[in-house]
Amino acid sequence: MIRMRLIGLLIVLLAASHSLRADNLYAYRDSVKQAYDFLVYVPDSYYDSEEPLPLILNLHGKSLCGNDLNMITRYGCIDALRRGRKIDAVIICPQCRSTGGWDPVKLMKVVEWVQYRYRTDHNRLYCFGISMGGWGTFKFAAAYPDKVAAAIAMCGGYTGEVEPLTQLPLWIIHGTSDRLTSLSYSTSIVEKMAKMGKSERVFFSWLTGCDHSILARVFLLQQPYDWLFSHNLQDSERMVNRDVKIEPKDLRMAYMNLDQTQAQRLPVKKPSK
Numbered sequence: 659m660i661r662m663r664l665i666g667l668l669i670v671l672l673a674a675s676h677s678l679r680a681d682n683l684y685a686y687r688d689s690v691k692q693a694y695d696f697l698v699y700v701p702d703s704y705y706d707s708e709e710p711l712p713l714i715l716n717l718h719g720k721s722l723c724g725n726d727l728n729m730i731t732r733y734g735c736i737d738a739l740r741r742g743r744k745i746d747a748v749i750i751c752p753q754c755r756s757t758g759g760w761d762p763v764k765l766m767k768v769v770e771w772v773q774y775r776y777r778t779d780h781n782r783l784y785c786f787g788i789s790m791g792g793w794g795t796f797k798f799a800a801a802y803p804d805k806v807a808a809a810i811a812m813c814g815g816y817t818g819e820v821e822p823l824t825q826l827p828l829w830i831i832h833g834t835s836d837r838l839t840s841l842s843y844s845t846s847i848v849e850k851m852a853k854m855g856k857s858e859r860v861f862f863s864w865l866t867g868c869d870h871s872i873l874a875r876v877f878l879l880q881q882p883y884d885w886l887f888s889h890n891l892q893d894s895e896r897m898v899n900r901d902v903k904i905e906p907k908d909l910r911m912a913y914m915n916l917d918q919t920q921a922q923r924l925p926v927k928k929p930s931k
Contacts, residue, residue, distance in 0.1 A: 701748070714735060717765075718734055738877045738878045748778050750768060757790070787811060795809050808898075810876075820854070823860070827896060828860050830848065837869065844862065
């Protein structure tokens with residue numbers, strides 16, 4: 659009888675501890691004029707301290723464009739969180755309605771709106787995008803190199819002026835077997851920086867044998883978040899961290915290396931403010 663009571667008490671305590679989790683995912687629609695609808699993820703650590711948290715701007719690819727915010731949880735940072743990846747940051751996931759690409763001015767409007775309402779570290783704003791979101795990451799970083807602490811652009815490209823991209827730590831990731839967005843779009847950026855003699859802040863990974871879609875698994879890994887968080891606008895030289903690596907085998911093992919016991923449903927909620 660005593661043993662049964664102890665077991666029952668343990669179940670109650672476990673249920674209570676789970677209910678105390680404060681991770682939240684909020685949907686904001688029509689909140690910022692002439693900008694994007696977006697999701698905001700707030701980790702439970704946000705409520706445990708008065709310290710500001712890093713802010714990640716996560717940009718999706720063409721396949722998730724539309725007006726249903728639930729779509730943009732199919733891959734990216736939110737998908738990683740639901741599968742058990744811990745990311746100790748406030749995360750913005752905007753949704754682009756048009757497949758025409760991301761507008762950096764509209765993105766910054768969303769970022770500033772979130773920065774005003776949530777306690778985030780303005781010296782640790784990061785951008786992390788894939789495919790069309792990789793193109794958007796290049797554009798956003800080039801438009802605001804003095805505000806973006808570091809950026810990761812995956813299987814994207816950029817046809818604008820490269821010089822602004824040399825001012826911040828930038829990790830370019832691309833698969834050598836990408837048939838949707840040629841590897842040459844990324845290599846040309848690195849080559850232009852090298853010709854300018856300004857490649858000291860670019861870090862690149864050409865993943866042998868990897869195609870376009872498998873790069874979505876990068877969001878599931880710990881390495882990109884460690885790399886982003888290692889950079890800060892207050893770093894005097896703003897040098898790039900070259901000690902973090904991703905290899906094709908990491909992508910193949912991405913799902914198996916997640917702690918499934920930490921997985922959570924993380925439903926999209928209406929904000930209370």
